[in-house]
Every structure is written in structure tokens, then in C-alpha cells.
Amino acid sequence: xxxxxxxxxxxxxxxxxxxxxxxxxxxxxxxxxxxxxxxxxxxxxxxxxxxxxxxxxxxxxxxxxxxxxxxxxxxxxxxxxxxxxxxxxxxxxxxxxxxxxxxxxxxxxxxxxxxxxxxxxxxxxxxxxxxxxxxxxxxxxxxxxxxxxxxxxxxxxxxxxxxxxxxxxxxxxxxxxxxxxxxxxxxxxxxxxxxxxxxxxxxxxxxxxxxxxxxxxxxxxxxxxxxxxxxxxxxxxxxxxxxxxxxxxxxxxxxxxxxxxxxxxxxxxxxxxxxxxxxxxxxxx
Amino acid sequence: xxxxxxxxxxxxxxxxxxxxxxxxxxxxxxxxxxxxxxxxxxxxxxxxxxxxxxxxxxxxxxxxxxxxxxxxxxxxxxxxxxxxxxxxxxxxxxxxxxxxxxxxxxxxxxxxxxxxxxxxxxxxxxxxxxxxxxxxxxxxxxxxxxxxxxxxxxxxxxxxxxxxxxxxxxxxxxxxxxxxxxxxxxxxxxxxxxxxxxxxxxxxxxxxxxxxxxxxxxxxxxxxxxxxxxxxxxxxxxxxxxxxxxxxxxxxxxxxxxxxxxxxxxxxxxxxxxxxxxxxxxxxxxxxxxxxxxxxxxxxxxxxxxxxxxxxxxxxxxxxxxxxxxxxxxxxx
Numbered sequence: 001x002x003x004x005x006x007x008x009x010x011x012x013x014x015x016x017x018x019x020x021x022x023x024x025x026x027x028x029x030x031x032x033x034x035x036x037x038x039x040x041x042x043x044x045x046x047x048x049x050x051x052x053x054x055x056x057x058x059x060x061x062x063x064x065x066x067x068x069x070x071x072x073x074x075x076x077x078x079x080x081x082x083x084x085x086x087x088x089x090x091x092x093x094x095x096x097x098x099x100x101x102x103x104x105x106x107x108x109x110x111x112x113x114x115x116x117x118x119x120x121x122x123x124x125x126x127x128x129x130x131x132x133x134x135x136x137x138x139x140x141x142x143x144x145x146x147x148x149x150x151x152x153x154x155x156x157x158x159x160x161x162x163x164x165x166x167x168x169x170x171x172x173x174x175x176x177x178x179x180x181x182x183x184x185x186x187x188x189x190x191x192x193x194x195x196x197x198x199x200x201x202x203x204x205x206x207x208x209x210x211x212x213x214x215x216x217x218x219x220x221x222x223x224x225x226x227x228x229x230x231x232x233x234x235x236x237x238x239x240x241x242x243x244x245x246x247x248x249x250x251x252x253x254x255x256x257x258x259x260x261x262x263x264x265x266x267x268x269x270x271x272x273x274x275x276x277x278x279x280x281x282x283x284x285x
Numbered sequence: 286x287x288x289x290x291x292x293x294x295x296x297x298x299x300x301x302x303x304x305x306x307x308x309x310x311x312x313x314x315x316x317x318x319x320x321x322x323x324x325x326x327x328x329x330x331x332x333x334x335x336x337x338x339x340x341x342x343x344x345x346x347x348x349x350x351x352x353x354x355x356x357x358x359x360x361x362x363x364x365x366x367x368x369x370x371x372x373x374x375x376x377x378x379x380x381x382x383x384x385x386x387x388x389x390x391x392x393x394x395x396x397x398x399x400x401x402x403x404x405x406x407x408x409x410x411x412x413x414x415x416x417x418x419x420x421x422x423x424x425x426x427x428x429x430x431x432x433x434x435x436x437x438x439x440x441x442x443x444x445x446x447x448x449x450x451x452x453x454x455x456x457x458x459x460x461x462x463x464x465x466x467x468x469x470x471x472x473x474x475x476x477x478x479x480x481x482x483x484x485x486x487x488x489x490x491x492x493x494x495x496x497x498x499x500x501x502x503x504x505x506x507x508x509x510x511x512x513x514x515x516x517x518x519x520x521x522x523x524x525x526x527x528x529x530x531x532x533x534x535x536x537x538x539x540x541x542x543x544x545x546x547x548x549x550x551x552x553x554x555x556x557x558x559x560x561x562x563x564x565x566x567x568x569x570x571x572x573x574x575x576x577x578x579x580x581x582x583x584x585x586x587x588x589x590x591x592x593x594x595x596x597x598x599x600x601x602x603x604x605x606x607x608x609x610x611x612x613x614x615x616x617x618x
Contacts, residue, residue, distance in 0.1 A: 035396045085586045091342050094399060095542055096585050098535050102578035110572035216532065220407040223400045231396060258415035265408040269389065272401060276393055 004253040005130040011249025012242065013138045016145035017204050019241035022222040023149060023234060024196030030169045030232040031189045032083065034093035038101040039222060040215030042194050045104055046071060046201020047210045048112050051119055060122035060206070068199040075194025079187045087186070101215070108212040116209035141203045148199060149238055152192075156234075165189060169232075224268045230278020239280060296550075297464075304456045313448040317520065318564070320455040322557045324516045325537075327459050329544070329552035330466060331510035332537040337546030338470055339502045340482030345390065345402035347533035348409055349379040349507035351426075353514025354524040358425040368436045372458075372515045379511020380504055387503035391496055394485075406531035413526055426529075430522035445519060455516050462512055467549055469505060478502050539577060543584050545591025554593040 025039045046067050053063035082100060086092040123140060126133040156162040167175040168185050176182045201214075208214070225244060229236030244264050251260035271279055308316060328350055335343045356378025360366040366374060390401045413426050433446045436454060443450045469475055481488040481495050489495050518524055527533065536559075537552075544555020559577060566573035588595040 029396065035399055037399075082582055086589070089589070090395060091336070091340075092585050092589055094342055095538065096582055098538065099578040099581035099585070102535075102539070102574050102581070106572040106575040106578065110575065220404060223404060227397070227400055227404075256415070258411055262408065262411055262415070265404055265411070268404060269401075269408075272393060272397065273389065276397060 004250070006132050006134065007253045008246055008249040009129065009134070010138070011245040011247070011252070013142040014204075014207075015242040015245025016142045016149075017200050018218070018221050018225060018245060019238040020145045020148055020203075021197050021200040021218060022225040022229075022237050022241045023152060024193035024200075025222045026226055026229075026232060026234055026237040027152075027165075027196075028190055028193040029226070030234070031165060032079075032087065032093070032186055034090045034097070036097045036193070037094060037219070038097040038104060038215075039193070039197055040217075040219030041101045041104040042071065042075070042197035042215070043201045043204070043218050044212060044215035045074075045108065046198030047205040047208070047214055048108050048201075048212070049198070050202040050205040051117055051210045052112070054119055060119070063205075064202050067202045068195045071195035071198030072191040074191075074198075076187045076191035078194070079190035083190065084183075084186075105212050105215070112212065114212060116211035118209050119206040121206055137206060141207065144203050145200070148196065152196070153234070161185075161188065220265075224264055227268050228271050228279060230281035233278055233281045236278050236280030240278075301460065304460075307456075308449045308452060316448045316452040318560075320452045320520055321517075322560050323455055323459045323553070324513050324520060325540070325560060326553035326556040327462055327513040327516070328510055329537045329541040329556045330463070330549065331506045331513065332534065333541040333546040333549070333552040334466060334470070334506040334509065335503060336538070337541065337548070337551070338475060338482065339478050339499060339506075341391070341499060341503065342395070342399050342538075343390070343402045343503070343506075344399065344531040344534040344538070345386065345405050346506070346510045346537050347529055347531060348386065348406055349383055349510035350514040350517075350533070351409075351524075351526075351529035352379040352382045352507075353511030354518050354528055355425050355514075356511070357515045357518045358428055358524060361430070362424060362428075368434050368519065372512075372519075375515030375518075376508055376511050379514065380508045383504045383507030387500050387507065391499040391503050402534070403531050406529065406534065410526065410529050410531075413529060426524065427526050428524055430518065434519050434522070445522075451520055455520060458512065458516060462509055463549060466505075466509065470549070474498070474501070539581050541591075543577075543581055543592055545594030545597075547590065548594050548597070551591045551593040555591065558592075 021039070021043050024042075025036060028034075028036050028039070049067050049070060050060075050063040053066060054060055057063075078100065082096055083093055086096050121135055121137050123135070123137040125136040127136055127139075128134070154162075156166060164175070164180045164185055165188075167178070167180055168182055172182065221241070221244075225241035226237050228244065229238070229240035244267075248257075248260040248264055251263055307319060311319065328346065331349070332343065332346045335341045335346065353375040356375035357371045359378070360371040360374030364370075364374075386405050390398055390405065393401060433444055435442050435444045436450075437443075443454070445451045445454075470478075477488070477493050478498055480491075481493060481498060485495055514524075514528070517528075537556075540555035540559045541552040542555070543558065544553065545551025562576075563573055566576065570576075584592060590598075
């Protein structure tokens with residue numbers, strides 16, 4: 001029970017990282033109108049690339065700087081090459097993203113191997129928190145997620161591109177009629193979503209063991225956050241991710257982690273039945 | 286129309302004859318492999334029924350395959366039922382599990398439906414893997430049959446020790462399931478479901494109970510997946526927790542879509558292609574699934590209705606052109 005504050009803090013840190021990843025999923029859904037089943041695997045690829053870069057250069061910060069850029073480029077290329085041809089059919093897009101997920105997982109297994117690997121804490125410093133020595137890196141990870149999420153919302157609100165993205169989300173046809181370059185928007189949106197997942201991967205890599213199945217654990221978490229927050233509701237998604245993880249932290253202090261996970265899943269099922277639009281979305285129309 | 290009607294009657298007969306003759310041509314391990322293709326093909330058909338005929342992109346079919354295995358094991362170990370009873374129990378388990386889960390899933394649409402099916406699978410796997418609730422999960426999920434199952438038919442008793450019998454038994458039950466699926470999809474119920482798939486609001490306007498029909502189809506398809514599960518236990522004498530995972534449903538989805546999800550033969554063709562190439566490729570290249578991912582993307586790009594359906598259409602067009610040419614020549618004379 002004396003572990004409670006630490007578990008809740010861990011939940012908060014993890015929740016912020018999940019919020020970052022889930023936002024990527026949500027923005028892709030909001031604009032391209034399909035659920036990206038490969039999103040968790042982009043997270044995994046981010047973590048794996050971090051491991052590879054650290055093994056090559058010995059420096060975490062190089063990985064931290066490069067991987068999101070790789071994500072942006074990779075995501076844009078994939079949108080152009082793979083998703084564009086099927087963009088008019090949501091089911092086909094989802095199936096295509098499942099194909100991507102297969103390719104990413106098996107590709108990583110073929111090159112990186114199937115054994116889980118660990119990354120050393122890049123800071124290696126602890127501070128006393130509630131009487132425990134707490135890793136500073138976890139606080140750093142939470143900070144990075146907060147800054148990235150805030151930066152993303154600023155980008156949406158304050159830049160021309162962000163305004164275009166919001167316009168396409170609201171009314172695609174009208175936006176296109178007003179001259180918004182929708183093709184480019186879709187490409188950049190998918191690139192951004194991918195970059196967010198891969199940034200999440202780098203940040204989370206030192207906190208977990210890195211392996212090719214990592215995405216399979218994260219994807220359901222993002223799904224739960226997206227459902228509870230409201231599919232396509234960006235602030236709702238972020239809030240739901242954080243709330244859920246803190247709740248799981250609470251429950252973990254009195255029960256097993258699996259029980260905590262099962263409780264979140266049950267909460268999601270109930271939300272889905274009672275408020276399918278999410279708890280943070282007001283019903284319009 | 287005449288040609289098509291004839292094709293419908295001839296194709297199953299040819300397939301049945303081919304199945305009957307298979308033990309004459311194939312050696313034992315090939316027979317077992319063929320039976321395995323039929324079982325996994327039936328599993329892919331379960332996805333095809335839900336997605337290709339009902340328009341529901343489900344990642345939950347593995348749950349019902351797993352439930353079939355579970356029901357079989359429960360009946361065998363706890364209640365000591367024979368093979369027929371265990372098969373029945375597997376079916377009951379799959380359908381009984383599909384009724385509530387399908388009710389939750391089919392109430393929501395498209396993206397939510399997909400997410401719900403994934404989450405239901407994750408939830409079930411989490412419960413079964415957690416190590417709590419041993420009385421549910423414990424002895425019935427991951428298990429190997431310690432004996433060779435026998436099947437009493439009339440006064441005779443057949444053993445799965447014979448590969449020939451194992452193949453015939455599997456093929457017969459798969460044929461019955463496909464026949465049922467064919468009856469169902471060509472019935473007014475199947476037509477109504479296709480109407481819902483193509484335009485839900487219009488279907489609702491003409492008075493179809495959309496949610497109920499979707500739920501019924503989902504439950505029927507779950508029964509098909511459950512049958513595949515029980516047949517798998519009988520053939521492989523082995524079950525595993527991973528059969529419940531949503532990535533297993535993903536395999537059925539890939540096979541069914543590559544083959545053609547909106548036909549009955551497409552999922553079997555896709556799964557046969559998957560398993561045969563996997564069998565040969567995995568000797569040289571462990572991660573052959575990458576190639577299937579790529580193949581899937583190519584199929585989606587160029588033949589989104591699936592390879593089997595595309596090939597069948599090409600063949601029909603070619604046949605029609607051939608017929609027209611013959612007709613034209615006849616008129617010249």
C-alpha cells in the first residue's frame with residue numbers, strides 16, 4: 001500500500017506516453033477516416049530503431065532526435081504508396097493497415113530478432129519522491145510527452161497547416177472546394193501520426209523491453225483511450241489515456257496488473273454501450 | 286444464366302469427388318495437411334461470412350474458434366463425453382459466447398465494431414492468460430489430447446489413428462458447414478444481409494431489422510468458427526491460448542480477403558494458398574508472413590474483391606466471349 005504514490009506516478013507517466021500515441025491514432029482517424037491497426041507497430045518500430053541507433057552510436061539523444069523524423073518520412077511515404085489507392089473504402093484501408101502491421105512485425109523479427117532487449121536508463125539519476133528513489137528519466141519521459149502533445153495542439157491551432165487539417169476534419173468537401181490541398185494534408189497527417197507513435201516508442205524504449213510484439217500491447221490501450229475519449233475527439237482521447245493509466249496505477253496497488261487491465265477493458269465496454277460517442281463528446285446533430 | 290446455374294451444381298460435385306479420391310493419390314501426411322487446410326479454410330470462411338456477406342470487419346473470429354476448442358476440452362475432460370458430444374459442446378460454447386459478445390459488437394458500426402472485436406479478444410485472452418479464475422481457464426485452454434479420439438458411426442467405431450478416416454471425417458463436416466452457409470447466404474436472409482452491407486439506411490427504411498440480422502449472421506459465423514475449432518482439436522489433438530488472440534483472426538482475414546471474402550470458395554482458396562506457400566517458404570525463410578503482408582497490399586490495390594473472385598470473373602468473361610464467338614461463327618454459316 002505504501003507503493004501507491006509511486007504506482008500512481010508510474011501510471012501518470014505511462015498514461016502521458018499512451019496519450020501521445022493515441023493522439024496520433026485519433027488524428028489519423030479524424031482525417032483519413034479509418035482505424036490504423038498498424039499504429040501500435042509504428043510505436044514498436046520507434047522503440048526498435050531507438051535500440052538500433054543506441055547500439056550503433058552509444059547515444060540516446062541521437063535516437064531521440066532522429067527517430068521522429070524517420071517516422072514523419074516513413075508515414076508520409078506509406079500514405080502515398082499504400083493507403084492512397086484504397087482511401088475511399090474504410091474497410092480496405094483497415095485491412096491494408098493490418099497488412100502493414102504484418103510487414104512491420106515480421107520485418108523487425110527478421111532483422112532485429114525475436115529476443116526482447118533492454119535499453120539502459122539514459123539519465124541514470126534518481127530523485128527521492130514520496131520516500132522512494134524515483135528515476136528522473138520517467139519524469140523526463142512524461143515531460144517530453146506533455147511538450148509533444150502541447151506542441152501538437154499549438155500546431156493545430158496556430159499554423160496554416162493546422163488550420164487546414166481542422167478544416168478537412170470538419171468538412172472535407174467544403175475544405176477541398178476552398179482550395180485546401182487535401183492530398184498533401186492526408187500525407188502529412190499520416191506522417192505526423194506515425195511520428196507521434198514513433199516518438200512514443202523512443203521515449204518508452206528505456207522503460208520497457210524492446211521486442212517485435214510490443215505494438216500488440218499498446219494498440220488495445222490506444223483503442224480504449226480513443227473509445228472512452230470519443231473517436232476523433234483529440235483532447236478527450238488524451239484525457240482518457242491519462243485518466244485510465246492513473247486508475248490502473250491505483251488498482252495495481254491493491255490487485256494484480258491484469259485485474260487493472262481487465263477493469264479498464266470493462267469500463268470501455270460499458271462506455272461503448274452507454275455513450276458510444278465517448279464520455280467527453282457532446283452529442284451534436 | 287444457364288451456364289452459371291450449371292456451374293453452381295457442378296462445382297460442389299467435382300469438389301466432393303476430388304475429396305473422395307484424395308486418399309488414393311495422396312500419402313498420409315499430405316492427407317492430414319489437406320484436412321488442416323479445410324479446417325483453417327472453414328475458419329477463414331467464418332470471417333468471410335461476417336465481412337464479405339455482412340460487411341462487418343471482425344477481429345473476433347478467433348474467439349469462437351478458441352471457444353470451440355474450449356467446449357470440446359470441457360466436454361471431454363470434465364463431463365467425459367464422446368467425440369460427438371464434444372463436437373456438440375464445442376459448437377454450443379462458440380454460439381453461447383457469440384450471443385452476448387455479438388450483441389455488444391453488432392450494436393455499433395464500422396470503426397467501433399472493429400475496435401470492439403479487438404478489445405473483446407484482448408479481454409478474453411487477458412482473462413484466460415492471467416492465471417486467476419483457474420476454474421474457467423485452467424485445464425481447458427492449453428492442452429494436448431492424451432488419447433486418439435474415436436468416432437462411433439452407427440454400429441462401427443472409427444479411429445483418428447487412421448489418416449484416411451481423419452481426412453474423410455473432417456471433409457464431411459466441413460462440407461456440411463459449407464452447404465449450410467451456402468443455403469443461408471442464398472436465402473432471403475442472405476439477400477437481406479447483403480442489402481444491409483451495401484446500404485444500411487436504405488435496408489432499414491424498407492423495414493429490415495438491421496441489428497438483429499447482423500447479430501444472427503455474427504452468431505452463425507461464430508458457430509462455423511467453433512466447428513473449425515473442434516475439428517482442429519480432433520485432428521491435431523492440441524489446443525493453445527494463442528487461438529483466442531485477435532492476430533489469429535487477422536490471419537483468417539488476410540486469407541479470406543486475398544482469396545475473396547464475398548464468396549464461399551474464396552476463403553478456402555486464400556487459406557490453401559497461405560498454408561501451402563507457408564509450408565514450403567518457411568523452410569527457406571522464417572518470416573514468410575512479410576510476403577503475405579505485401580501480397581495483401583497488392584491484392585487490395587489491384588483486385589480488392591480477392592484473387593479467387595477475380596479469377597472466376599475472368600474465366601466467366603473468357604467463357605462468355607468464347608460462347609459469343611461461337612455464336613457469331615454459327616450465324617455466319
